[in-house]
Amino acid sequence: MNLKALSEHLGLSQTTVSRALNGYSDVAQETRERVARAAQELGYRPNANAKRLATGRSSIIGVSFPTGRNMLVDPHFIDFLAGLSHQASELDHDILISAIKNDPGEAYKRMANKGTVDAMVLLGLYLNNEILELMHSLKLPFIVHGRIPSDASYAYMDIDNHGALYQATKLMLQLGHKRIANLDGPVNQSFSRDRAKGWSDALGEAGIKPCVEYLCHGNMTDENGYLFAKQVLALEEPPTALICSSVIMAAGAYRACAELGLKVGEDVSIMAHDDDLPMYFPEKMDPPLTVTRSPIRAAGVEIAKMAVDLINGAPIESCQKVWPVDLIFRSSTAPPKSA
Amino acid sequence: MNLKALSEHLGLSQTTVSRALNGYSDVAQETRERVARAAQELGYRPNANAKRLATGRSSIIGVSFPTGRNMLVDPHFIDFLAGLSHQASELDHDILISAIKNDPGEAYKRMANKGTVDAMVLLGLYLNNEILELMHSLKLPFIVHGRIPSDASYAYMDIDNHGALYQATKLMLQLGHKRIANLDGPVNQSFSRDRAKGWSDALGEAGIKPCVEYLCHGNMTDENGYLFAKQVLALEEPPTALICSSVIMAAGAYRACAELGLKVGEDVSIMAHDDDLPMYFPEKMDPPLTVTRSPIRAAGVEIAKMAVDLINGAPIESCQKVWPVDLIFRSSTAPPKSA
DNA sequence: TTGCATATCCAAAGCGCTTTGGTAAACTCG
């Protein structure tokens, strides 16, 4: 069942049927209804590819997907993707994923050249100035999850990573902690660097010199949380507070403390940034975990909206957002014991 | 730069240029090379949507993506998706994901009707006879990851879940265990039921009546592994062996044992099915975990291949595979202490 | 009555590719 058949069935022209279905004003109300009814009854579905060819728009948003064996398939990415894809379908758009093997630039070019997608979502993880230039040269709207320092203007959506660690560190300071460790994400990622800066800025303001031994970088896994915690707690002067970049890491840190016979929320204070991942519940941990919180899934939702705006011609300047994070106090944080 | 411009530039017809580029035989070798060079130099990229309209094929494979808040975004699914998407791009196909909110059938219909995809990959998780009928009525090739018992013939790829638990249970029996618990996946999923059957079949052959208290069903999370282990180990007659449906669960079970002062590989034997998830390393656990193993990512790779075959007209019967699983013995399993 | 908006509808021209059904020239071979 195609447009031609439907219009013949109705005794109307293809033009009118098309315009009726697409809500144009120059078609009588009665006709519009008649067309809608017939389309429904006959199960007419416009052919997406014909529509795409005619309009030059695909209503597909491309996302690069790091699948190489050496890259971690990260639960954070997945939850982000879930939000993105869910919202995209609300807005009648589809999500096409393109595997990044090694070179992300190559994957982006592939996606852009085929004209399959109207816009692309890039992971901040792979962003650098070179990629930014490449993207601009591809003449395809794109939006970045994350940020990098750059002169060029581009659409992005990020959470306030600096603020998150700044707040967290400030809280620990206010509780009386002086030795505050930062179990951070991978060193090559901008969000990790932003967080590290927030941490050291807060310390600096309190007149404390950030100690390099208190700063760990690595993938945000349970195991790293465990290892890093063990590592810093074994120092000559162990920290009394740990700030983890993810609830996953915090779970590992809890384990480390348990093994060392340290009571979380008493002997050592722990907090984390909570991306609200579906399988991790900071409020159910023992003790419940204090967090800075910003659901990564919501970021996916927002980016889908922004991508569609961008496709519809919104200026780049209106597509640059930084979300603040919430601070949720629970019992894993307390004044240091010695205080 | 489109076909018309390119052909004019070359002083050839569109037909010849198109055929040259697509490797048809009725074009002179010299011309073919000239065309290829010009296309390269001018950066000509055929418009994907025009091609799709003309050929009726999109080279896109659709995958349903469970994103609803109530559904777990499961690491297993993600690794599967990574394999699928990686292989699809090797075969010059793209992956389009369609969010399942609540009703999977509705999502499938949406995807099929638009004609955007050439084939669909369904998750066994959502499969039932009703869905199967729906899919057949949609006249779109599809392939299922998993299986259900059904009279209808359909393309599928599954691992031998029955065999996995059969083997695992058999191993425990051979070691001398009599009380063997099965910490299984969600009760409504076919792979969980297959595994439960493998477990009870092996027990049955050994003349042991499967005890319902030893069978737990639930999402394959760390927490459930912990809870289920605690639960069965607290029974009047606790099991001496635990078989977990996932390494993630096994990690939880290890924790439970540690808390109870039980040494894994001595006081209690544990094994698991290993999907080879990127963040979990059974061989690095303490003690290293005995597993039945079948990388779920490889299943994704295989399904991408099968989907492309199916699109190219391969008969359904040639697209029905069940993979055996490996049994890898490590030190988390040993004869029971009392034996 | 005439002139001019306004409301409805339509024929036909694309969108950029593939594919059918040729043609003309060059080659084969009895």
Add this chain to the structure above:
DNA sequence: CGAGTTTACCAAAGCGCTTTGGATATGCAA
């Protein structure tokens, strides 16, 4: 040498939609 093959190319007809640029009919003011 002429009939049949083979080789290399092409014009034009789609694929199924949107959109442009009218056409026709009706309503209303002058």
